[in-house]
Amino acid sequence: MCGIAGILGDVEPGVIDTMTDLLAHRGPDDRGTWQEALDSQRIMLGSRRLAIQDLSPAGHMPMKSPDGRYIVVFNGEIYNHIELRAELEALGDTFVSTGDTEVLLAAYARWGADFLAKLNGMFAIAIWDRNSRELFIARDRLGVKPVYYNEQGNVFRFSSEIKAFYGDPDFRPQFDADALHASLTLQFSPWPNTAFTGVKKLPPGHYGVYRNGAFTISRYWAAADAFDRSPTTDEGVTELLENAVEIRLRSDVPVGAFLSGGIDSTIVAAMTSKLEPRISTYTVGFDSGGTRFDETALAAETAKALSIQQQMVQCTEQTFIDSLPTLVWYLDEPIGENLGYPFFELSRSAKRDFTVALSGEGADECFYGYRYYTLERFRKLASVFLLGRLAQAPLANRSGRGSSDNKKRALEYVMQSSAARGFWSWATAYFSKSQLQRLSQSEPKDMDAILDHMVEASALSSTRSTLDVSPMLDLHFRLTDYLLTVRDKMTMAASLELRCPFLDYRVVEAGLSMPAADKIGYRMTKKTLRRATSHLIPQQVANRAKKPFSSPIPYWIKTLVNRYLQDPECVRDGILDQGEIERWTQFDSTGRALNPNKAFNIIVLELWYRLFITRSLKPDANIDQAENGAALIWNSL
Known part of the structure; x- marks a missing residue:
């Protein structure tokens, strides 16, 4: 796990040092830079390393290939690096380290961009080819690890965090008005956009090549392809998930887990404890709001049933008030997710016991766990028999609401003419277009255009059922740009690595391959996951209704x-x-x-x-x- 940065263009040699050090929290264990003159330009790469695999200097980055042609900086983990190393050794490659960076570099040298299909991990990778003078950048399939880029004149920049760009005195940050409207509506800017004009996110499941002043982006993985597969059995899901947990325990530093009161983290903790009986878990609670927000009692009940160690972390109002500006700084963008603070406190406390934490993110999107997914059945009935004309109202005419108005949200969902518009009515949130216009004193971007982009990028034409639509939109955008971004930034602010077994791409594909009707009932969600893991988790946990994790804002x-x-x-x-x-x-x-x-x-x-x-x-x-x-x-x- 690391922070990476790079810049290509007519820039001063010392710029990479400042860019790299603005990522110090992501990698306190080691620091490295590399640069080379290219006629009138210069290529520079930087890395801040959080040592997880092979703690020796052999894992230092930037790392060169044996022939000196390729230079790599890499953020993340390749969980199947042991198996991939064996495959490469059989083909004649040799290695001097036991880590994953050298393996992925050898894989790229042998297979080029096709090596991405062989990787099982979370990653942001940048590789410079000294012969062809091409910069290759790739992001993992689900977008667990971020990578941003900026083209300004003849200068190309990339980094794990936007703040690193400020290390270049020539970087000119400007805020994007359209992104402002998206942030206030969705609470995030859908990729590829960010809150900054000219700063983009590389989409998940994509790679880009910067060559001769142009950055060309290609897709190498699409979640929607899983809909063409034969459905995975319950036993198959359990086997894949157990293996996903097992390979995420590969580490040369201590590993723990985060435990809430819900089923997802309980499944991960239960599977982990079978392999590591002395696993330590951490749970977050609050000094306000009572059991509406505090899940420590439920988590303690789960820990006792699983016979695992548990530590409690309490978040206080005063600490939250004092630390909020710094947490927003860590986030880079105005993301209105109120769980950033508890995740930061959780990570900062857990760091005392371990450097790697397993968590349950991703299960809701892959196995259809959010309660609002059940509304789609009612929307289809309402659209046909009751509210067909009302459902055609433009998105801009919505009145806006607060997240606690769940009955109004549900009614609004079932009044929509399509599942995608139903998703929008639920996920967009806090300001309607007319409210945004008054608040921002400007004309907001067409909401339908934003939704159209999200629909097209999610390849929704491949879905088998309208029940798949909201989960796919959540998987491609809300999960990546909202939940995972906050998790990455808050855990890395505490120099702690977060691993999510449910986001193993094999588990994601298995979950999506199962018919939507088998996963969602009229009231029950995640039916197949509950069934597949019923032998692993306490009955009282399996029967708990889905409860959104929130903070007492x-x-x-x-x-x-x-x-x-x-x-x-x-x-x-x-x-x-x-x-x-x-x-x-x-x-x-x-x-x-x-x-x-x-x-x-x-x-x-x-x-x-x-x-x-x-x-x-x-x-x-x-x-x-x-x-x-x-x-x-x-x-x-």
């Missing part, structure tokens, strides 16, 4: 508003309207926010704007645990 929002929205720079610079901010940050007589999620999105946007655009706000360098950390370097720029 409604209890904390008033303090956030008082601290961070008293003199908004977004208002001063004409980006947001003060009256609309006041409208969405009102409280009842008890001090509870009337629109907590809308208010939180506005606060996050304001903090991001001050951190990355006006630079009037600085992250707290004391929170950054890495020696000579990235926040300290950032604050000196």
